[in-house]
C-alpha cells in the first residue's frame with residue numbers, strides 16, 4: 001500500500017462538531033481497509049482566496065493533513081466521497097515525496113557553456129544534422145541534362 | 151639569564167627535530183631525494199559551490215509554505231527563476247512543484263505574497279540576477 005497525504009480544508013465549526021467530522025472522514029478510510037498514520041492540524045486560518053463549496057462562500061477554514069496508507073484503487077473512491085461531504089471545502093491527495101539523494105549540480109551549471117555537458121551533447125547532435133547554411137543539393141540523376149524545369 | 155635559557159631550549163628543540171627526521175628517513179630509506187616535487191593535492195583548489203537548499207539539506211515541502219513564499223515575487227506572486235534564486239536544477243524544480251501544490255491546497259496565494267511573510271529575510275536579490283533578463 002503506497003502512502004498518501006490528504007490535505008483537507010474543513011469549514012468553520014465548533015470543536016465538538018469538528019471532532020465528529022474528523023471521525024466521519026477517517027472512518028471512510030478505515031472502511032476501505034486503509035491506515036491513518038498521522039493527523040496533522042495546521043490550524044484555523046483565513047484562506048488566501050475565497051472558495052465556494054456546496055453553495056456557501058468560505059473565507060476561513062480548518063486545515064488538516066491526513067497521512068494515510070491505502071490501496072491505489074481506493075483513492076478515487078475517497079475523493080468522490082469527500083466531494084459529497086458538506087463540511088469539506090477542498091481536498092487534495094498527494095503521494096508522499098521520496099527523499100532525494102542527488103548531489104548539488106550547481107558547480108557544473110555555473111561552468112562556461114563550452115564545458116557544460118548538456119551543451120556538448122547539443123553540439124554532438126547538431127553535427128549529425130544537415131547544416132542548412134552550407135547544404136548544396138546534388139543532382140545524381142546520371143543524365144547529362146537537367147530533366148526538370150529550371 | 152632568560153636569553154641563555156631560551157638558547158638552550160632552542161638547541162634542545164633542534165636536536166629533537168634532527169633525531170625525528172633521521173627516524174623518519176630510517177623508515178623509508180629508498181625515497182630520500184629531497185629535490186623531487188612532492189605529490190600533494192592542489193592546495194589552492196576552490197571549495198565546491200552549493201545552492202542554499204543543498205547546503206542546509208532542505209527538501210522543499212508544500213506544507214512549509216513560509217519557506218516556499220520566499221521564492222515568490224511580492225508584487226505578482228510568480229515564482230522567481232533559477233537565474234535569480236541561484237538554486238540547482240533539481241531543487242528549483244522541486245520548489246516550483248511544491249509551490250503549485252501549496253497554491254492548490256490554499257496554503258499560499260496565487261497572485262500575491264502573504265503579507266505576514268513580507269518581512270522575511272531575503273535568500274537572494276531579485277535586482278541582481280546571475281543572468282540578466284528583460285524585466
Ligand SMILES: [Zn+2]
Pocket residue numbers: 103104105106200201202203204205237238239241
Ligand atoms: Zn543544489
